Amino acid sequence: MSGDGLLVAVDSRVHRVPAQVKLVALFVFVLAVVSTPAPVFWAFGLYAAMLVAAVVVAKLPVHVVSRRLAVETPFIVFALLLPFVATGPRIDVLGLELSQSGVLGAWNVLAKGTLGVVAAILLSATTAPRDLLAGLERLRLPATLVAILSFMIRYLSVVSDDLHRMRIARESRGYAGGRVGHLKAVAGGVGGLFVRSFERGERVHLAMRSRGYTGRMPLLSQAGAVRSQWLEGLTISLLAVLIAVMARVVGL
Amino acid sequence: MHVPDGFFDAPTSVATGLIAAGAVGFSLQRANREIRETGPALAGLTAAFVFAVQMVNFPVGAGTSGHLLGGALAAALVGPWSAVLVMSTVLLVQGLLFADGGLTALGTNITLMGLITVLVGYFLTRAVLKALPRRVGSVVPAATVGALVSVPVAALAFTGLYAIGGAVDIPLSKLATAMVGWHILVGIGEAVITAAVLGAVVATRPDLVYAARHLQQDLVLVDADGNTSTVSPDRPIAAKPAGRSLGVGIAVTLVVAGGLSLFASAHPDGLEFVGAKLGFETAAKSSAAAGSPLADYGVSGIGNSEVSGALAGIIGVLVTIVLGLALAKLASLRANKAS
Amino acid sequence: MSGPAIHVERLVFAYPDGRQALFGVDFTVEHGERVALLGPNGAGKTTLVLHLNGILGSVAGGTGSGGIQIGGTGLHREHLAVIRRKVGLVFQDPDDQLFMPTVRDDVAFGPANLGLRGAELDERVHEALVQVGMQDHADLAPHHLSFGQRRRVAVATVLAMRPEVLVLDEPSSNLDPAARRELADILSELDVTLLMITHDLPYALQLCERSLLMDDGRIVADGKTRDLLGDAELMSAHRLELPYGFDPLSVSGPER
């Protein structure tokens, strides 16, 4: 796994929005989506349309978005089961007897989950990890947490590479044990990986102390976002809130 | 188990968000001294490690695979409070950098995978450790039990949350049976990997295992003139004496397990059991559900009354504990024979 | 009252897991000297240099004894900040040293801890990056750099603190020949006291007139690099080998 997350390094209006604005925008958007009643189908159509527009403006390749949608799979399975296991009145669909609330529940999970994932992809594909950290710092996430996050992101690729190298080494030695032997070998390798990671953590701390670290990390962020940037970045989210409110009113 | 947006209703998400924020805040405070001494880099690297290890899959059966959650392992290695921070960081990075796990569900995910697995895992580990010989190596069977139990308890907590804030009414006793049953299997994988990882760490750097810090031996030092002296190991943060951890361990597990399933079964409007049974039976027969965890484990629960059905969760966890303790005993007997 | 650049006396140290790494180390390095620290793997070289700015040893709460003075200042808890400014340590693995999100953040880390801010800080960062020829890569993340570039940035992170003593742990390891030569050019330009751990004996001869040989946690030889490398018996007794065809007596070194 790369330490860049899902970043697509192109330049676009979405890329240029300050990270703290995008974080707030994402949160507000998803909150609006989640609190929209499932039967108000047009609202979800509008949300999807706005997200697609944002993906286009951000110049994100379709395959980046679609490949990432796969993280949802376990919950798609769960959602598809709902019509069968849920209680309540039954309806007949193509000879299958399904629960009405289950069908709606499946739609609810699928629609909201998918919109949430696409919105999150939009954030992670347009924001460099360093900017994300600076944004979290601006949003007053505790400094210790920002520091831990920063080190984690920095060493993600290093640790993953270590793991990868260890697997290559194991496989190139022609390892061919049964399932139990395999599990043992993998787990032993993972144990070694922890020792390596931990010792690296110790050395990094030594390197920090030898450059005068006394417990306070330097700040990452400099300038805050100006009002026009907030307005631009929050456009979609504010529209989403409006839609969510209207959906509630219509639903009454 | 990464819950996406919209899976639970908004109040549940907000409530678990508050729980998670409180837990992270509390852990920051408790881990403050440790992090000042060992540095945030260590926690960050442990988080990177957990992240990498979560990508290693193991077979669970029926052609499916699970992966390590790592809560109990992290707790044994770096202590419960740092582990809560580590797991929360992992989930935050997965959510923000990799779009894995919804942002409004972050609190739920932290509560389930960052808090419950860590606390159940750690306190059970410390509890079992008390019953085993006072050696660093004892941490291996002890954490095996912690890991084994932590996963089904988290699954039970998931069921409890579903009872409170699930979007659709489904028979909870069956959900509980299915989730716990399935996750006992995942828990076995978790336990095996946790044991092997800790075994490897104990073999090379026993001083790194937080849960066994108090079991380390004294050092012998030879100076420039060849004189020897004995000093106790450099122990920046002494682990708390094992005192109440047996009680705490069992209490944490049972409060989470019992409390949540009782709440689940007592949930007033969530259960319409007659219809549920009928509906579920049709479902189990339909081909779409065959081969799924829900089908495999839900069916055996049919016909039980609601109470015993919900109790299945607790029984499952208890069975896991007994199984785990037996395993620990066996492992320590073998270890004693070997040494 | 400025004493020698480095003075180490009867240094003893054991790691927390009980393994003793130093068994009474003594040596002195004068200002402006360039000294190579040679020895087989596990000799305790890294452990020794980590003592020089107090990140290991009894000042750091570890198990050990003995004394260290840097430029006449004793290494005590109350002088730690001063000593860490004077001694710049470049770690063996640049990934250990580059822990911030970008090259610029990383080079700024040390000077920012010294209290520099704003334009002064930017200037210091730029100057250090120019010294190692990396000024055009300031905004990259470390994992986007080649290994040789990361090693150079690691040197820059320390140069930005303007140390009096520069200590390097195996600076030429894992470098390709061109990167190895570029680094030698950078190091020979610097006007500091230099202590360099290395297994690269021609590198030691090229850059350092004097060498210390360490084995089993003790200094076992101290002299002119050329003399040490020429002593076949001493070399083989401590598992040191010259590259095939390399004759230390026939190449020119830094001594005049």
Ligand SMILES: Nc1ncnc2c1ncn2[C@@H]1O[C@H](COP(=O)(O)OP(=O)(O)O)[C@@H](O)[C@H]1O
């Ligand atoms: N963090 C550590 N914990 C325990 N032992 C260590 C640690 N680092 C090094 N050692 C041991 O100390 C000895 C000296 O190591 P080191 O100073 O790294 O040697 P060198 O740099 O000369 O190869 C070795 O036996 C090594 O295994």
Ligand SMILES: [Mg+2]
């Ligand atoms: Mg070394």
